[in-house]
Amino acid sequence: xxxxxxxxxxxxxxxxxxxxxxxxxxxxxxxxxxxxxxxxxxxxxxxxxxxxxxxxxxxxxxxxxxxxxxxxxxxxxxxxxxxxxxxxxxxxxxxxxxxxxxxxxxxxxxxxxxxxxxxxxxxxxxxxxxxxxxxxxxxxxxxxxxxxxxxxxxxxxxxxxxxxxxxxxxxxxxxxxxxxxxxxxxxxxxxxxxxxxxxxxxxxxxxxxxxxxxxxxxxxxxx
Ligand SMILES: [Zn+2]
Numbered sequence: 762x763x764x765x766x767x768x769x770x771x772x773x774x775x776x777x778x779x780x781x782x783x784x785x786x787x788x789x790x791x792x793x794x795x796x797x798x799x800x801x802x803x804x805x806x807x808x809x810x811x812x813x814x815x816x817x818x819x820x821x822x823x824x825x826x827x828x829x830x831x832x833x834x835x836x837x838x839x840x841x842x843x844x845x846x847x848x849x850x851x852x853x854x855x856x857x858x859x860x861x862x863x864x865x866x867x868x869x870x871x872x873x874x875x876x877x878x879x880x881x882x883x884x885x886x887x888x889x890x891x892x893x894x895x896x897x898x899x900x901x902x903x904x905x906x907x908x909x910x911x912x913x914x915x916x917x918x919x920x921x922x923x924x925x926x927x928x929x930x931x932x933x934x935x936x937x938x939x940x941x942x943x944x945x946x947x948x949x950x951x952x953x954x955x956x957x958x959x960x961x962x963x964x965x966x967x968x969x970x971x972x973x974x975x976x977x978x979x980x981x982x983x984x
Pocket of ligand 1: 792796
């Protein structure tokens, strides 16, 4: 989108002005230097794309910009927003920090260890928690609230969760509801556009049934 929007943005990790890269699966914009560290984490941790030199599916770029504009970075820095964290010496990187070790250690802690993410209360059984998160994801994709879905996915919600009572996956729900940005986010997290629901239909079937721009562009690129 516009230069005007980006010029107000700062790097999600070190606050350097005018970030030129995006981490697609984290919903953040980052500077050249932090991007080089993201690349070193591998695609599982961060999928980076240049904002202007990469070719983007328009709705995927919109998904990332919406996430960042709505404060998705606070998902990854939740505990740093607490004033008591500065007293403990925890802080985010700043543009003057050295790449090694300062920025690298911060970025690894932030995205690989999820050191600053708000955790759910501990449960005895992790599989129960994952199921709860997936059920929450299943209902949240119906809405436009991308940050909630990103938070649920980051905590262990499953993009391909087959809801036993509803008989479908989150991507079926997003497709039926015409939530194209939610569909893009789910696709980044590996949702299968060819999964069958209990009626034998796929998310692609529902998207094309809508016979709208949404149906035409949704899943144009796959994951
Ligand atoms: Zn940076």
